[in-house]
Amino acid sequence: MGLTDVVAVSAEVGATRSRLAKVAAIAGALRLAEDPDEARAVVAFLSGAIRQGRIGAGWRTLVALPPPAADPTLSVADVDVAFDRLVGTRGAGSVGRRAEIIAGLFGAATAAEQRFLRALITGELRQGALEGVMLDAVAKAADVPGAAVRRAFMLSGRLPETAALALAGGVDALAAVRLEPGRPVRPMLASPGTSVTAAIADLTPCLVEYKLDGARIQVHKVDNEIRVFTRTLREITHSVPELVELVRGLPCHTVVLDGETLALSDDGRPRPFQETQSRFGSTTEEQVRALLLRPYFFDCLHLDGVDLIDEPLRARNEALNRAVGPHVIPGAVDPTPEEAEAVGVAALAAGHEGVMVKDLDSAYQAGRRGKAWQKVKPVHTLDLVVLGAEWGHGRRSGFLSNLHLGARDPDGGPPIMVGKTFKGLTDELLRWQTAEFPKYQRDRDDWAVYLRPELVVEIALDGVQASTRYPGGVALRFARVVRYRPDKQAADADTITDVRGLLPVAPG
Numbered sequence: 001m002g003l004t005d006v007v008a009v010s011a012e013v014g015a016t017r018s019r020l021a022k023v024a025a026i027a028g029a030l031r032l033a034e035d036p037d038e039a040r041a042v043v044a045f046l047s048g049a050i051r052q053g054r055i056g057a058g059w060r061t062l063v064a065l066p067p068p069a070a071d072p073t074l075s076v077a078d079v080d081v082a083f084d085r086l087v088g089t090r091g092a093g094s095v096g097r098r099a100e101i102i103a104g105l106f107g108a109a110t111a112a113e114q115r116f117l118r119a120l121i122t123g124e125l126r127q128g129a130l131e132g133v134m135l136d137a138v139a140k141a142a143d144v145p146g147a148a149v150r151r152a153f154m155l156s157g158r159l160p161e162t163a164a165l166a167l168a169g170g171v172d173a174l175a176a177v178r179l180e181p182g183r184p185v186r187p188m189l190a191s192p193g194t195s196v197t198a199a200i201a202d203l204t205p206c207l208v209e210y211k212l213d214g215a216r217i218q219v220h221k222v223d224n225e226i227r228v229f230t231r232t233l234r235e236i237t238h239s240v241p242e243l244v245e246l247v248r249g250l251p252c253h254t255v256v257l258d259g260e261t262l263a264l265s266d267d268g269r270p271r272p273f274q275e276t277q278s279r280f281g282s283t284t285e286e287q288v289r290a291l292l293l294r295p296y297f298f299d300c301l302h303l304d305g306v307d308l309i310d311e312p313l314r315a316r317n318e319a320l321n322r323a324v325g326p327h328v329i330p331g332a333v334d335p336t337p338e339e340a341e342a343v344g345v346a347a348l349a350a351g352h353e354g355v356m357v358k359d360l361d362s363a364y365q366a367g368r369r370g371k372a373w374q375k376v377k378p379v380h381t382l383d384l385v386v387l388g389a390e391w392g393h394g395r396r397s398g399f400l401s402n403l404h405l406g407a408r409d410p411d412g413g414p415p416i417m418v419g420k421t422f423k424g425l426t427d428e429l430l431r432w433q434t435a436e437f438p439k440y441q442r443d444r445d446d447w448a449v450y451l452r453p454e455l456v457v458e459i460a461l462d463g464v465q466a467s468t469r470y471p472g473g474v475a476l477r478f479a480r481v482v483r484y485r486p487d488k489q490a491a492d493a494d495t496i497t498d499v500r501g502l503l504p505v506a507p508g
């Protein structure tokens with residue numbers, strides 16, 4: 001299959017807003033793939049990603065490129081092989097050898113292919129929002145049910161691999177994908193609930209527990225081998241030695257745990273989320289001692305040879321208590337309405353965000369944002385994509401300040417602007433934005449820097465209103481910045497449908 005076919009499909013997908021048309025175009029490309037390796041590469045390229053991860057060729061290497069070829073001759077496999085060689089070229093003299101590989105690749109590419117490859121390598125094409133569309137396209141190309149593709153993807157965490165399985169082995173190969181201790185699965189997510197009373201009425205019998213404002217962790221223990229992953233399945237084992245030690249000491253051989261981690265102040269109140277998050281980068285022993293993380297587990301997906309992912313929460317919760325004892329998150333199983341309210345009051349009094357209400361009969365729906373888990377928080381928040389920032393005035397002049405905020409298009413199109421805000425930005429955040437945003441720059445003019453849609457920011461708001469000014473027909477009211485969400489990608493942001501869902505219902 002030619003690279004030129006992928007470039008054409010990528011352009012077709014970018015040019016249409018219709019989800020069906022995107023799915024059809026991608027499915028068509030997948031059907032052209034000649035073998036599983038090629039299918040993996042096609043899925044990766046059309047998601048704007050590279051199977052090899054980062055290949056470390058920045059803009060500088062890509063400035064002085066050879067003239068483009070007149071006719072397309074490159075195959076998808078040629079590009080994939082060149083990327084393999086780039087990744088494998090390290091050590092002394094590698095700079096020259098890498099430049100040669102890049103020159104060879106780009107010299108064989110047409111002008112359109114060169115533009116595509118350059119955007120692919122620099123990450124400009126990265127299109128996390130296409131994930132749902134891509135899963136549908138894999139199902140269509142392989143002629144299998146969408147649910148089978150989705151399940152295999154959530155359990156394996158790998159989209160190209162899932163596509164290769166679906167195309168080569170169909171439904172049976174997909175169904176054979178299981179939870180494998182040691183390999184991370186997509187975390188189950190929650191929907192917003194209006195109140196504790198409404199949520200427990202909806203979900204009885206239920207479990208009500210604290211919603212902690214820390215960072216999500218997924219921990220796998222296979223004998224003495226411990227691995228820890230973030231919400232986006234990034235491995236952080238080496239940054240959290242205290243969690244690794246604690247899990248190593250648990251009274252079980254094999255376990256997969258879902259939970260939240262945070263650090264507490266001396267008075268037992270939670271430290272700010274940013275501090276927890278800062279521990280997920282490279283960490284020195286000193287930093288570990290200065291900010292000890294504690295785990296609060298709330299789910300158990302596997303325990304000593306028994307797969308629990310399809311079992312009801314009641315059974316998973318019993319296994320959790322056996323496996324981690326005192327490290328279970330505080331909460332109450334099957335509470336009365338008064339007991340449930342009391343959990344909520346205690347959570348807020350202890351400085352936490354609110355509560356989670358969970359259906360005790362529900363299975364673990366990996367990667368799904370369902371009604372079986374509902375979060376109840378006193379303040380309404382949305383996770384939005386930063387589209388740009390305007391230069392500030394007065395005290396803020398010289399700083400990138402007023403943020404342009406976008407909601408995700410559920411059909412995989414670019415984010416849709418829903419408002420602006422500079423409220424809630426601390427001096428530290430203004431400094432950070434001014435230093436960081438140019439790295440994400442897509443364009444700029446005298447007033448603002450416009451960004452590639454990659455950064456996610458959590459915004460508190462008083463509600464939304466209908467608007468003729470913004471393209472989605474809806475605008476935020478009294479929006480203010482709570483914090484950045486480095487644990488989220490644009491594909492995890494709230495959608496325009498979520499934002500419209502907050503519009504007041506017209507009377508009558």
Ligand SMILES: Nc1ncnc2c1ncn2[C@@H]1O[C@H](COP(=O)(O)OP(=O)(O)OP(=O)(O)O)[C@@H](O)[C@H]1O
Nearest residue numbers: 188189190209210211212215216260298329356375
């Ligand atoms: N008891 C709990 N059960 C499940 N998740 C919890 C709990 N306490 C805290 N959390 C955190 O809350 C999140 C659940 O909310 P949701 O599924 O909407 O994810 P989110 O989009 O990250 O939400 P938020 O922005 O509110 O953290 C989890 O990802 C987890 O990090």
